[in-house]
Amino acid sequence: MAWDALNEEQREIRDLVRTLARERIAPRAAEIDESHEFPWDVVELFREHEIFGLFFDEEWGGSGTGTLLALVAIEEVSKVCATSGLLLAVQELGSLGLKLAGTQEQKERYLPRLASGEWLAAYALTEAGSGSDSAAMRTIARLEGDEYVLNGSKRFITNAGVANVYTVFAKTDPEAGHSGISAFLVESEAPGFSVTRLEPKLGISGSTTGELAFDDCRIPAAYLLGEEGEGFKLAMRILDRSRPGVGAQALGIAQGATDYALEYAKTRETMGKPIVEHQLIAAKLADMETMTEAARGLLYRFGQMCDDGVDGAELTKASAMAKLLCGDVAMQVATEAVQILGGYGYIKEYPVERMLRDAKITQIYEGTQEVQRLVIAREMARESRAFLLAGVC
Numbered sequence: 001m002a003w004d005a006l007n008e009e010q011r012e013i014r015d016l017v018r019t020l021a022r023e024r025i026a027p028r029a030a031e032i033d034e035s036h037e038f039p040w041d042v043v044e045l046f047r048e049h050e051i052f053g054l055f056f057d058e059e060w061g062g063s064g065t066g067t068l069l070a071l072v073a074i075e076e077v078s079k080v081c082a083t084s085g086l087l088l089a090v091q092e093l094g095s096l097g098l099k100l101a102g103t104q105e106q107k108e109r110y111l112p113r114l115a116s117g118e119w120l121a122a123y124a125l126t127e128a129g130s131g132s133d134s135a136a137m138r139t140i141a142r143l144e145g146d147e148y149v150l151n152g153s154k155r156f157i158t159n160a161g162v163a164n165v166y167t168v169f170a171k172t173d174p175e176a177g178h179s180g181i182s183a184f185l186v187e188s189e190a191p192g193f194s195v196t197r198l199e200p201k202l203g204i205s206g207s208t209t210g211e212l213a214f215d216d217c218r219i220p221a222a223y224l225l226g227e228e229g230e231g232f233k234l235a236m237r238i239l240d241r242s243r244p245g246v247g248a249q250a251l252g253i254a255q256g257a258t259d260y261a262l263e264y265a266k267t268r269e270t271m272g273k274p275i276v277e278h279q280l281i282a283a284k285l286a287d288m289e290t291m292t293e294a295a296r297g298l299l300y301r302f303g304q305m306c307d308d309g310v311d312g313a314e315l316t317k318a319s320a321m322a323k324l325l326c327g328d329v330a331m332q333v334a335t336e337a338v339q340i341l342g343g344y345g346y347i348k349e350y351p352v353e354r355m356l357r358d359a360k361i362t363q364i365y366e367g368t369q370e371v372q373r374l375v376i377a378r379e380m381a382r383e384s385r386a387f388l389l390a391g392v393c
């Protein structure tokens, strides 16, 4: 048996997800991309097979099988359909605030529904005027009696219009900068809440990306998530743990593109032999395989660190590195896959053009690649490697 980073139990679950992905999702991927329709049938498939549960502890009805396996599940699904992989990644993104800062009552209300997939979740940080600079947000929340009243809007929110609960960040003290931000749970039925627009986009076409409006939106004060003023810190802690989900989506795209290009190169002949035997094509495939495996190394390392209870600066840096490398590799590998297929790579009959379009978003959302580099460099600047300098003096 080939060497595997996963133990026997993890391999069994990965194989189940892999089979579902290949047999049930792969045949739908082109259609989901073409129709731009949210794939409720894939949500139903995940519900039936308890795939959402891979992201939750047993106490909430999940499998309790940990972060590494959860990332592997996103990777397996994204190999065949990045929109479907995103369904899993966003369920985690939208649930992490509850897991990290939820009260017992909040957890009891939401986590079992999210673990079963009965409810879908979303995470709403970005606004039209604040993406990378999220602290510049303008949405405000005011406490009135036993309710918070939210006013403002959010832009580019994944699962807009399909999520039942949104983790929303808003300013409770607009003068206090980062420490004036708080987090809230807003249900889709909350009065004053609406989805005002959905964006057509380059890739991940089946996923909804939309604008949320809060117009005197009233929610119970008990739906404050964590402490007032702690929202920015919570938003960053969530992203530390969720970004590798985007990395897993990217890794799946890279592996799917490599696998497809390899099989194509074995059968397509030019100048009397399969193109895989032309050294320039063989070199591309070798680079694609090596980059993808290197990205997997960083991503799985992050998963293992999480499962070993690592937290703080070390986790922040590992998360950013995994997301950065996986996203960049996905983009490079998908581009080369299109090249290997030549003209066929550019047309919709073959999946690599979809993979190329899907890969691009992994360099943008949950912190752009530039932001990941800033995070990594910031953590490096805090580390001391003075022993090396001492050695050369």
Ligand SMILES: Cc1cc2nc3c(=O)[nH]c(=O)nc-3n(C[C@H](O)[C@H](O)[C@H](O)COP(=O)(O)OP(=O)(O)OC[C@H]3O[C@@H](n4cnc5c(N)ncnc54)[C@H](O)[C@@H]3O)c2cc1C
Pocket: 123, 124, 125, 126, 129, 130, 131, 132, 133, 155, 156, 157, 158, 159, 201, 209, 361, 364, 365, 366, 367, 368, 369, 370, 371, 374
């Ligand atoms: C399909 C899609 C889904 C999304 N889903 C969600 C979601 O579910 N929830 C959510 O909250 N947001 C979501 N987003 C928003 C996404 O996270 C932001 O678009 C992203 O963080 C970048 O913000 P921006 O678009 O405002 O770009 P800007 O912040 O305006 O950045 C523009 C460019 O400048 C660069 N840049 C910015 N600041 C610096 C700096 N200090 N140094 C160097 N370069 C810099 C950026 O890297 C980028 O290249 C989604 C976006 C898309 C497109």
